[in-house]
Amino acid sequence: MSSPDGGLAEEVSRESRAMASTVTVRALAGGDRAAVERAVVRALAVFDEVEASCTRFVPTSPLMRANAEPDRWHEVPFRCYCALEEAHRAYLLTKGRFDPRILADLSRMGYDRSLAFGTGAVATGAASPCPRQPLPPWKPRFEPARQAVLLGGHGVDLGGIGKGLAVRWASQRLRGAAADHLVEAGGDCYCAGRSPEGGAWRVGVEDPFGGSSPVAVLELTDRACATSSIRLRHWEAAGRPVHHLVDPRTGLPGGAGLRAVTVVGDDPAVAEVWSKTLFLEGLQAVGGFADRRGLAALWISDDGALGVSAAMSGYLSWRVA
Amino acid sequence: MAATADLHAAAARSERWRRALRRHITPWVTAAATAAATVSAVAWAASATPNTGGPGATSSPAQSAWARSQARLLKLQQGIDSDERQIAKAAGASLAPLPAGPAVHATTGASGVVVP
Numbered sequence: 001m002s003s004p005d006g007g008l009a010e011e012v013s014r015e016s017r018a019m020a021s022t023v024t025v026r027a028l029a030g031g032d033r034a035a036v037e038r039a040v041v042r043a044l045a046v047f048d049e050v051e052a053s054c055t056r057f058v059p060t061s062p063l064m065r066a067n068a069e070p071d072r073w074h075e076v077p078f079r080c081y082c083a084l085e086e087a088h089r090a091y092l093l094t095k096g097r098f099d100p101r102i103l104a105d106l107s108r109m110g111y112d113r114s115l116a117f118g119t120g121a122v123a124t125g126a127a128s129p130c131p132r133q134p135l136p137p138w139k140p141r142f143e144p145a146r147q148a149v150l151l152g153g154h155g156v157d158l159g160g161i162g163k164g165l166a167v168r169w170a171s172q173r174l175r176g177a178a179a180d181h182l183v184e185a186g187g188d189c190y191c192a193g194r195s196p197e198g199g200a201w202r203v204g205v206e207d208p209f210g211g212s213s214p215v216a217v218l219e220l221t222d223r224a225c226a227t228s229s230i231r232l233r234h235w236e237a238a239g240r241p242v243h244h245l246v247d248p249r250t251g252l253p254g255g256a257g258l259r260a261v262t263v264v265g266d267d268p269a270v271a272e273v274w275s276k277t278l279f280l281e282g283l284q285a286v287g288g289f290a291d292r293r294g295l296a297a298l299w300i301s302d303d304g305a306l307g308v309s310a311a312m313s314g315y316l317s318w319r320v321a
Numbered sequence: 322m323a324a325t326a327d328l329h330a331a332a333a334r335s336e337r338w339r340r341a342l343r344r345h346i347t348p349w350v351t352a353a354a355t356a357a358a359t360v361s362a363v364a365w366a367a368s369a370t371p372n373t374g375g376p377g378a379t380s381s382p383a384q385s386a387w388a389r390s391q392a393r394l395l396k397l398q399q400g401i402d403s404d405e406r407q408i409a410k411a412a413g414a415s416l417a418p419l420p421a422g423p424a425v426h427a428t429t430g431a432s433g434v435v436v437p
Contacts, residue, residue, distance in 0.1 A: 024427070184427040195426055206430020217425055225429050232431035262429055 009180070009196045012036045018047035019055075019163055020114065021186025025170065027178035028196060039177035043170035047185060050166040053080035054158045056103065057114050067103060067155030073141075073148045081147040083158050083165055084140065090161060090273040091138050097277045099248035100156035101135055108251075109237040111244060121236070128238035132251040159244075164188050164226055164272030171268075183268075187227045190268050191220040202317065206231070208259035208300050215306055216262075216298060216319040223315070224268035228275040229260035247280045257283030257302050264296040264315050 009028045016023050025043050029036040053062045053076065066074040066084075076084070090098045106112065110124025141150040167183050171190045174181045180193030182201050191201035200221045204214030208231040218225060230243040230253075247254030255261075261279040265271040274295055281289045283301050290297035290309035297309040298316070306319060 026426070182427055187428075187430050189427050189429060191427070201427065202425045204425035204428045206428050208430065214425060214428065218429075227429040227431070229431040260430060 009198075011196050012040050012178075014040050014044055016044050016047070018044075019051045019159075019166065019186065021163065023047050023183075023185045025174070025181065025183050026196075027174055027181040028193070029178065030180075032177070035177045039174050043173045043183065046170040046173060047166045049077075050079050050083070050162050050169075053077040054083050054162045056157055056159065063156070063158060066149060066151055070151035070153055070155055073143070073150045075146055075148045078147060079165075079169075080158075081142070081144075081149060083162050084149050084151075084156070085142055086165055086269055087156065087158060087161050088138065088140055088142075090270070093270075094273060094277045096137070096248065097280060098161075098273045099135065099138060100158060100161070101138060101154040102246040102248055102251065103155040103157045105129075105132070105246045105251040106157060106244065109242050109253075110235065111233075122234075123236040123239075126237040128240055129242060129252055134249055160228070160272050160276055161269055164224075164267075164269030167224070167268040187229065188224070188268050188272055189226075190224045192222055194221065205262050205298060206260070209304065213320075215300060217317050218262075218264060218298075218315045219317045220264065220315060222266075223264055224266065224271045225262060225264045226268055226272035226275045227260055227262040228255075228272075228279040230255070231260065245276060245279055254280040255282055258286065259300045259302060261286065261297060261299045263298075264312065 009030070010033065011026055012029050012033065013024070013026045015025075023044060025040050027036050027040050027043075055061045056064055056067070058064060059068075062074070062076040062080045063084075066076060066080075087098075087100045091100070108126060109129050110126030116122060135154065138152065138154075140152045142148070163185050167185050167188045167190050170183045170185075171181065171192060174183070175192070180195070182192070182195075183190045187206075189203060191203065195201045200219035203218045203220055203225055205216040205218065206227065206229065207213060207215045208229050210231060228245055230245060234241060234243040236242070243253045243255075245253060245255055258279055261275045263271045263275040263278065265274065274293075274297070278286050278290055278295065278297055278299070283299070286297070286299050287307055287309060289295075290311070294311050295309060296311040296315055298312050299307050301307070308316060308319075
C-alpha cells in the first residue's frame with residue numbers, strides 16, 4: 001500500500017534458490033517490520049521443505065522412496081503427503097488430463113536427473129521416444145492418520161504442482177504479518193493485496209522465444225498465475241527434440257503448436273494444473289477448452305501469435321501488438 | 322489506457338530501432354577491429370626479429386617494434402571506441418527518449434529456472 005504521504009510503502013524483499021528456481025518473496029511492511037521479516041524467512045523455508053520431501057532427483061527423498069515401491073504403503077512427511085493428495089485431486093478435477101504418473105516417461109527421454117537447461121543445447125543418450133499404452137485409472141490410497149500413501153502401480157512426478165503448492169503455502173505463512181505480498185517461484189506466483197505503488201501487482205508474461213520484453217502484462221490482486229512453457233526445459237533424445245510437458249495419454253511431449261500457456265486463478269497450484277492441462281490440449285483446442293471452463297488463459301503459439309480467453313481479458317493491462 | 326498503450330507501442334518501436342542499430346554497428350566494428358589487428362600484426366612482423374619478438378623478447382629492437390605495434394593497435398581501438406560512442410550518441414539523439422517499458426513486479430514463464 002502507498003504510505004500516507006503518497007510515497008512507496010516500505011518493503012521487505014528476499015530471494016533464494018530452491019526447486020531449481022529463483023524464489024522471490026516481497027512483502028509490504030505496514031507496522032511491525034521485524035514480524036514481516038520473520039514471516040518472509042518462514043515463507044522462503046517452505047520451498048526447502050517441499051523440495052526436500054518431493055524432489056525426484058534425490059533417490060532417498062520421501063517421494064522417491066515411495067516411487068521405488070509404488071505398490072506398498074509409505075509414511076511420508078506432511079508436505080509430501082499433502083502434495084500427493086493435491087495431485088490426485090487435480091487428476092480428478094481435470095478428468096485425468098493432469099496425471100503425475102509421467103515419471104517413467106520423463107526418465108525414458110533422459111530427464112531422470114537435473115539437466116543443464118539454459119546453458120545451450122542439451123542432449124541425452126535416451127532412446128527415441130515412442131507412444132505407450134494408456135495408463136489405467138489412477139487410484140492411490142491415503143491414510144491421513146499416519147500420513148501414509150499407496151501410490152498404486154506407477155511412480156509420480158510432483159515437479160509442477162509441487163512448486164504451485166509451495167507458493168500457496170508460502171503465501172499462507174505471510175498472511176498474518178503482511179496482507180500485501182508477492183511470492184514468485186520459477187514462473188508461478190501469488191499476488192496478495194496491493195503492490196508498493198498502491199495498485200495491483202503487475203506480472204509480465206515472459207516471451208517464450210527468449211526476448212527480453214514481456215509479451216503481455218497482467219494486473220493481479222489476490223490472484224495467482226502460473227505458466228507452462230517449453231522455452232527452457234527442452235532437449236534432444238536420440239536426436240529428436242523433446243520437452244518436459246508430457247501428455248499422460250501418450251507418454252510423449254504434448255502441446256502441438258504451443259510454446260507457453262499462462263493461467264490466472266485463485267490458487268497457484270490449481271493455476272499450475274490448468275496451465276499444464278491447457279498446454280497439452282494443443283493450439284487447436286486451447287481456446288475452446290479455456291472458454292468452456294471459464295479459465296483465464298493466455299497462450300503463445302509456435303509462430304508467436306498470442307491468444308487470450310474471454311476470462312483473461314479482465315486481467316490484461318497490456319499486450320504486444 | 323490509450324495513452325499507456327501508445328507509450329508501450331513507442332517503447333516497442335524504440336527497442337526494434339535499437340536492435341536494428343546494433344545489427345548495423347556490430348559488423349562494422351568487427352571489420353574495423355580485424356583490419357586494425359591485421360595492420361598491427363603486419364607492422365610487428367615486418368619489424369620484429371624472427372623468434373625473438375613479442376612479449377618477453379629480450380632483444381631491444383624487437384621490443385621496440387612490439388611496443389610500437391601495440392601502441393598503434395591501442396590507438397586504432399580507441400578510435401573505433403570513440404566512433405562507436407559517436408554513433409551511439411547520434412542515434413540516441415535522433416531517437417525519442419525511451420519510455421519506461423511495461424514495468425512489472427514479477428514475471429511468469431520459464432524464467433527463474435536455473436539448473437546449477
